[in-house]
Amino acid sequence: MKTSPLKIDLHVHTHYSEDATTTLEELVEYAKKKGLDGVAITDHNTLQGALKLAKKIQLTVIPGLEVEALGGHILALNITTLIPPKLSIPETSQKIHDAGGVAVIAHPGAVLKTGLRQKITSESNLDAVEVINSGAFPFFLSTYLSYRFAERVKLPQTAGSDAHHAAEIGTAFTLIDADPNLDDIAEAIRKGAVTPNGKPITWAQRMKREAFHLKIYRKRYSSKLSI
Ligand SMILES: [Zn+2]
Ligand SMILES: [Zn+2]
Secondary structure: OOOOOEEEEEEEOOOOOOOOOOOHHHHHHHHHHOOOOEEEEEEEOOOHHHHHHHHHOOOEEEEEEEEEEOOEEEEEEOOOOOOOOOOOHHHHHHHHHHOOOEEEEOOOOOHHHHHHHHHOOOOOOOOEEEEEEOOOOOHHHHHHHHHHHHHHHOOOEEEEOOEOOHHHOOOEEEEEOOOOOHHHHHHHHHHOOEEEEEOOOOHHHHHHHHHHHHHHHHHHHHHHHHO
């Protein structure tokens, strides 16, 4: 039986996301180092890393995706089938629900997306709002806007590091009042038995991210040139 809330980072990428470097081995190592009970692996457009790791280890691994919906990113948690990108937010949420998962809007406070926040209402079919995202920039303003948004739409509040490199794992996490099994965790998020916690990634980590992104864009650009 549960004694204390589970400490879970609900937004982690692995090297199966093109823009991240964390191997599955590093993920386990850092999650343990940071004292996490579990992680949600939310790669872009692939479940490969999440499902591979979920089978192997003792750490609670919530398989998920970060889905690029029209007008925002949605975390699909506790799913085992791919959710297509480029659908509207209500359609994406519906597909996530049909797959038995939980739909969480990721980093809604990103300042450039003010229009998006206004369009989302309590009827948008979402289950929760990621109010703390360690990679969001500027962190304090976007966190404040995300909290305000979550209060307006009256949805549960989660946190995740959005780690793209191993050392970032656990910079934010959600305390979840649930037994350590996926259905219980999903239900606890839906009913709001969750408390967000966390801080921004360090400047050194942000610089590393930017440098890595630049490398990817360069690679993409040069491969286009050579075609
Ligand atoms: Zn995102
Ligand atoms: Zn992400």
